[in-house]
Amino acid sequence: MMNNEEKMLSGKMYDAGHHSLAPMRARAHKLSKLYSDSFEDEVEKRTVLIEKLFPNRNGSSFFQGPIFVEYGFNISLGKNFYANYNFCALDNAEIKIGNDVMIGMNGTLATSVHPLRWQDRNMTVRDDGTLYAPEYTRPITIEDNCWLASNVTVIGGVTIGEGCVIGAGSVVTKDIPANTFAAGVPCKVIKEITEDDAINLKKELW
Template sequence: MINQPSIEEQKALSGQVYNPGNAELVAIKKRSHDLSAEYSHLVEDDPRRAVILEELLGSWQTGFMQGPIFFHYGTHTQIGKNFFANYNLTIQDDGEVVIGDNVMVGPNTTIVTPNHPLVASERNGIQDEKGNWFKPCIAKPVIIGDNVWLGASVTVCPGVTIGDNVVIGAGSVVTKNIPANSVAAGNPCRVIREITEADRLFN
């Protein structure tokens, strides 16, 4: 059973400034890191893997993660049916990550939700209302639609929405929303063209 989010966790999930060093958040992350490590050290046909994913994510439908996997919070990520992830999936889910059905991700895929301040003096630390210093973060959700394929070494940045049926080319850094039914690639990632019936391999 997943407990109700603490005040600091609610801040992270609602796009407010939060303290990633908060003791309750650190405990959630340690749990997720430990479960990720446990999963990653099991052989790929070990039935305990599904049990770990259920515990790590709060729910797990169908699919396969090759491993190793790295989830920051775990319970901030929702994954649909028939998910496939190749080697080295990293999801830094301080904010919410929502992944649809039939999504495929290539090796070394990274999905990131938190941002640090651009101004160094703020990045190095600010004071809370009680005068305690902390290094602030702000997280923005990532939403990935159904039937999406992310190529090898794709990075999805905070606040991005990727529409249904999108293909993202290998090595892309996705900094802005990508509309449905598109092929997109590059750093920064840009839409190249729409996917059409002419792209079918099989008629």
């Protein structure tokens, strides 16, 4: 029989407020707060906090801060990850982020899903008389070389393909195919990204 954490990670309905999950959340929330209260020039301090909060990292990563993370250990980060101000990750399910991914300010990755019917969503009474909110989860995958602009929200169950750009203010509710620019609420593909979108960096910068 699955325990509550196993149910959470497998996408089954689970008790989101179960006592077994509380210490893990509290640890991540404290680390998030400590990082959020640190400064950019406190490099060593920030490095230690990020290593504790995100044990599944594959290379360098930078978080501008403040940040809020639900668990941390359910997130895998590729190399050269960048998150601007107010990054939020509710990693109740697995979040996979590839290499060279950038997320703009107020980026939110939310794997938690609440039932549509209020009869299934409202607070439920445990055997001991206390209340909890039932929920389930869906994983998120962001493949290599993606840029999510400011104020983008990605909900559970979504895969964003390699090389995508997600426009500012978008809410991504469905998979986005590779090498496309997508935007809107809900987010939809606007165009394919091609060689016509190339910029001559040498000409532009020097």
